[in-house]
Amino acid sequence: MSTFEELGVIPEIRQAITELGFENPMPVQAEVIPQLLSHKRDIIALAQTGTGKTAAFGIPVIQKTDLSLLSPQTVILCPTRELCLQIAGDLTDFSTYVEDLKILPVYGGSSIESQIRTLKRGVHIIVATPGRLIDLINRKTVSLKHVHTIVLDEADEMLNMGFSESIDEILSSVPESRSMLLFSATMPKEIEKITRKYMSDPVEITIGRKNEGAQNVRHLYYMVHAKDKYLALKRIVDYYPNIYGIVFCRTRKETQEIADKLMQDGYDADSLHGDLSQVQRDYVMTKYRNHNLQILVATDVAARGLDVDDVTHIINFGLPDDYEVYTHRSGRTGRAGKTGTSISIIHIKEKGKIAQIEKLINKQFEKRTIPKGDLICEKQLFNFVDKIEKVKVNEEEIDRLLPSIFRKLEWLEKEDIIKRVVSLEFNRLIEYYRQAEEIYEPEERSSKGRREDARSERGGRRQHNGVVQPEKGYARLFINIGKMDGVNPATLMGFINEHVKGKVPVGRIDLMKNFSFFEIPEELAPKVVKAFKGMYIEDRRLVVEVSRDENRPQKEKKQFFESFEGKKKKKHKQKR
Incomplete structure (x- = not known):
């Protein structure tokens, strides 16, 4: 295994990344760093989010910067404000011991005047969202004539968000002699068009297969009736007591509704979607990054640029129509060498989507049944006991209180105290699942059966005799x-x-x-x-x-009236 020193990284950067916990280069870093340091050429890097991409391009562009030239030399384009700030923060960390390096994040939603003032003082590296950079170019407040490297991070996401024309405009403003690095998790046709138009004989580096899902991620699915999807979501969240996850929904309305329901039901959850203001988005993201939220319910667009390494689970409340979007969703867990789980809650009509996604990511989904209430309660209980066993006790602070506590509880046996502690924590959960109706899986049927079901649904329910x-x-x-x-x-x-x-x-x-x-x-x-x-x-x-x-x-009813009419006729005859 190579080291950062063997890759040619200078001591100042090595010291900073060692303090950040970097020991050996990740595969994408081992491939990209030497190429960027030793050659001035174009590179296409296909790799999932969370594989160490930022360091792969960040370390070389820092090392190649001419500190004596106080003008933008590298431009890094990314799709969202959140990712822009994340990349700029990482580059600042990598360059802790590189004196006088100036890095500026440029994005919408913040004061453009402040960004203009910083540009006038001089910067070496710009990390930008396309829209705001175009605005600065049009105002003639930024010059890109000394740019020698341009990086497109999450290029497929930028194209999905409609930044194609903006990217064209920016690339036409930088010197033709620049080198270009394009990072993408997938390789759609739009990316291929950019590579043909703006890249010269690019080197293609693929970590895993093209469009393949992250290697450390398990893919599961639960099939339920559409009406039971929210109840199934609750059971899945309860089944994984230490979940730190993202629930993806298809629309803003659904995202808010699901988040509201979870919060009403007592979960540490919140929503992230396009109807929120930037202040609200920042507030939610801060809570989530600080682990003050357990569940983030988000749309695909709002979650772009979300860079959190320890997400344990991704839950697809609805599968996306664009199967490549699934790759992005699942790539938000199992990052930085950790394992993760991607769960899909589907109804029977979505079964075909699972097969298509399996082909795309070259992985098999595991089919699971919705966990029963008693199993969920058991798992939650043992997780709670495990926390009690491992909790750190502040002996100094608690010692003075213990005598009073012991006197208060001395009439109880050890077993009684344990029962009360457990009951205090779990009575509500146990009562909920004691009364909750079970969730049944739809019966998978033959194509003939499905046609019959469809006909009967149009005219009512499926019938037999x-x-x-x-x-x-x-x-x-x-x-x-x-x-x-x-x-x-x-x-x-x-x-x-x-x-x-x-x-x-x-x-x-x-x-x-x-x-x-x-x-x-x-x-x-x-x-x-x-x-x-x-x-x-x-x-x-x-x-x-x-x-x-x-x-x-x-x-x-017919027999009753026939009988009634018969009695009337008989009575009439008797009268006559």
Whole structure:
């Protein structure tokens, strides 16, 4: 394994990166640093986020800077303000012992006048978002005539965000003799166009395969009914007690809704999306980076440039339409040599997307079932016990309080104290999962079955011999009250739970004029039927039973009227 000294890195930079914890070069650094230091040529580097890219280009551009020339010599373009600040901060750390090096982050959302003043004093390296740099160029407040190196970091992201024209304009403002380094996690056609237009015989360095996912990331998926996705998300978060993750949603509205629900349910969560002001974004990001948030719920655009090394889990609440976006999402975990997990919560119609993504990242997804409540409680409990075992005790501060505490608790046995501590922490969680309905996986069907399901969905529910079929694991019950009795789904659910001991999770409800159907877990059906046996509502006997014939109510109604008409005819004959 090579060292930074063998790569040609000067002592001043080596001292700084050693203090930062760098021991040996990561693969992308070992490949890129010698190329940039010894050759003035163009390089395409395909590597995932979190593989050490910033040091790969940051160390050489610092070392190649002529400190006597107080003019921009390197321009680093990146898609977002957050990434701009992150790169500038890293370069400042790498150059701790390089005296008089001037680095300026240039981005929107902050005072342009302040950036102009700094430029006039002179800088060596500019780290910029394309829009703000174009603005400075148009104002003629920045000169790029001495630029010898230009770096495009996360180039595919910049193109996705619509910066293609801005990149063209910036590249036309720098000398043709400059060298260019393009970093990208994927290699779409738009990137290939840039390389053909602006690069001369580039060296291509690929860490892993093109478009391949990060090597340290496991890919899992859970298949649930669409209506159960949020409940599934909660179970997954609870199943991983020490999760420090990002939940990706497709829209701003969904992002805010999911974050609000999580916060209402007691999770350390917040949202990050385009409707937030820059101040709000910075506040949320500071909380997340400081680990004051456990879960960040974000859109893809808002999370671009988010550079956090210790994210444990990525959760895809909805799979992206552009499968390459999945690569970016999953690349935010398993970074800097750590392992990570990318989880997708899908419904049955998204199963085909999983197969397509598997081809793209050259990895297999593991299919998992949603964890049961008892397993979640057990895992949370043992995690809590593990924390108690490892907690650091401040002996000096607590010693003076212990005698009073011991006197207060001396009537309790050790086992009683443990039970109370555990109950204090977990009663709410245990009670929630004791009452929570289980989440069932949709049944995978043949293409013929799916066509039949689609037809039945258009006209109602899937049927067999005239009987509507409940969801797997559920029983369909008939009750002889309906809309004419003032029943709606909420009142029916309340009525059932009022008269049946224990919480009854009610699934689909179909309300008719004089009767209704409702679905409950199969194992609860006998209990519910028994609870209503012999009950009357305003002199009418209540009938609750497992539905075996969907046409039964109509048949009974027809028989009743036939019988009634027959009695009328018989009575009329007797009178005559």
